[in-house]
Amino acid sequence: MAPRWLVYALVLLAALSVVPFALIARSRASTSAQPHIQLILDMAKQPKLKTQTSNPLFADSRAMRPRVAGTVARGELEEDSAVWSGRDGGNWVTAFPVPVTERLMHRGQERYDIFCAPCHGLAGYGDGPVAKRADALQEGTWTPPSSYHTDLVRGRPVGHLFNTITYGIRNMSEYGSQIPVEDRWAIVLYVRALQRSQDASVGDVPPELRRQLR
Amino acid sequence: MSAEAGGRLFFPRWANLARPALAVALVVVPAYLVLLLAYGASPRTINVGYQPHQPVPYSHALHAGQLGIDCRYCHTTVEKAAFAAVPPTQTCMNCHSKIRAASAKLLPIRESYATGLPVPWVKVHDLPDFVYFDHSAHVRRGVGCVECHGRVDKMEVVAQVHRLSMGWCLDCHRQPDRHLRPPELVTKMEWVPPEDPLVYGRRLREATKINPSTDCWTCHR
Numbered sequence: 378m379a380p381r382w383l384v385y386a387l388v389l390l391a392a393l394s395v396v397p398f399a400l401i402a403r404s405r406a407s408t409s410a411q412p413h414i415q416l417i418l419d420m421a422k423q424p425k426l427k428t429q430t431s432n433p434l435f436a437d438s439r440a441m442r443p444r445v446a447g448t449v450a451r452g453e454l455e456e457d458s459a460v461w462s463g464r465d466g467g468n469w470v471t472a473f474p475v476p477v478t479e480r481l482m483h484r485g486q487e488r489y490d491i492f493c494a495p496c497h498g499l500a501g502y503g504d505g506p507v508a509k510r511a512d513a514l515q516e517g518t519w520t521p522p523s524s525y526h527t528d529l530v531r532g533r534p535v536g537h538l539f540n541t542i543t544y545g546i547r548n549m550s551e552y553g554s555q556i557p558v559e560d561r562w563a564i565v566l567y568v569r570a571l572q573r574s575q576d577a578s579v580g581d582v583p584p585e586l587r588r589q590l591r
Numbered sequence: 592m593s594a595e596a597g598g599r600l601f602f603p604r605w606a607n608l609a610r611p612a613l614a615v616a617l618v619v620v621p622a623y624l625v626l627l628l629a630y631g632a633s634p635r636t637i638n639v640g641y642q643p644h645q646p647v648p649y650s651h652a653l654h655a656g657q658l659g660i661d662c663r664y665c666h667t668t669v670e671k672a673a674f675a676a677v678p679p680t681q682t683c684m685n686c687h688s689k690i691r692a693a694s695a696k697l698l699p700i701r702e703s704y705a706t707g708l709p710v711p712w713v714k715v716h717d718l719p720d721f722v723y724f725d726h727s728a729h730v731r732r733g734v735g736c737v738e739c740h741g742r743v744d745k746m747e748v749v750a751q752v753h754r755l756s757m758g759w760c761l762d763c764h765r766q767p768d769r770h771l772r773p774p775e776l777v778t779k780m781e782w783v784p785p786e787d788p789l790v791y792g793r794r795l796r797e798a799t800k801i802n803p804s805t806d807c808w809t810c811h812r
Contacts, residue, residue, distance in 0.1 A: 398627070401627075401636055409640055409641060410642055413641060419719075421720055423721070428673075438708075495664065507658055507690075516691070518692050550684065554681065
């Protein structure tokens with residue numbers, strides 16, 4: 378029979394062998410702010426510059442360089458003033474400078490729900506969740522967003538609505554950098570549809586459906 | 592231990608166990624190490640649970656969850672580009688120039704806005720540099736944000752919840768049905784299919800002819 382100290386050592390070793398597994402199990406069940414351990418680097422970190430990474434060569438440390446002043450990106454040459462600024466000469470355009478299609482309307486609804494509904498609300502009454510929260514927080518710097526369903530906003534030319542999205546108005550920030558130009562027109566179209574939907578009369582209902590109105 | 596008899600060294604009888612013990616150890620120790628490595632170095636252990644500290648305590652649970660702001664309000668490039676961009680500081684200031692405009696937590700945002708220097712947000716879901724993942728390809732075919740990022744709309748601080756390992760990617764590329772939804776619903780994190788996800792997803796896949804590639808060059812260029 379092996380001496381007692383050897384038996385004890387083996388039992389202790391067996392017991393200790395469980396410890397690493399216990400530590401791993403604990404780390405699997407919790408979160409960590411430490412970056413991943415890369416066991417095999419294998420080109421996982423390459424000295425190349427990817428989107429939104431940093432480059433110490435530049436003072437602002439941006440790997441992506443801002444556009445050079447005075448240059449125009451492909452597809453962003455503002456050829457058609459009506460499309461790009463909502464203005465025709467000095468006046469707001471009153472007719473859509475892009476083809477109005479059902480597809481554009483659906484696109485407008487989707488984009489509206491993403492970018493506008495947080496403040497303006499899904500129906501455009503200015504009662505979106507962000508506006509409600511600002512009210513609840515009683516922010517003195519906050520002005521409630523406009524409802525679209527007032528004579529003032531209904532009377533705005535589409536070019537004015539487009540310009541408002543592009544550059545903002547009063548409290549509203551500019552969305553020109555967040556929403557591409559064609560999507561801004563889609564949103565204007567959908568806002569027009571919202572206005573129509575909340576300001577409809579019996580005359581807007583097709584005659585064959587009027588009987589269903591109660 | 593040893594007994595001296597007539598100037599010769601005798602091993603004790605139990606020393607005969609050394610040979611079978613060595614044989615056992617040669618099997619047990621490598622097996623133990625392999626198990627330890629498989630468990631401890633698995634993507635599930637190493638990748639999942641990464642939750643870096645961010646320069647601003649931005650809560651997705653508040654903005655995306657409680658307020659219901661669409662993912663694309665901030666991550667505007669996700670449908671068109673490979674990279675789902677972290678928004679510029681201007682996007683934060685759309686609201687925070689008026690709401691909580693004096694909050695101490697938002698100081699780095701106001702500094703960035705004033706100086707034009709970027710906020711040093713920390714990337715959470717970071718794939719190896721030899722992987723060319725394209726957000727737009729997935730989002731436009733109806734792979735929801737939640738499939739890879741989990742319920743971000745419930746996270747105060749974003750953590751990685753899926754392995755994002757090669758095997759994990761291939762599981763879906765081989766059998767995507769369970770992870771498909773109508774593309775217009777990709778950002779709806781709470782969405783569940785109206786029927787068995789496998790049946791529903793297969794119909795979507797057949798209708799849209801989605802055929803994910805498992806070729807090497809699909810992800811490794």
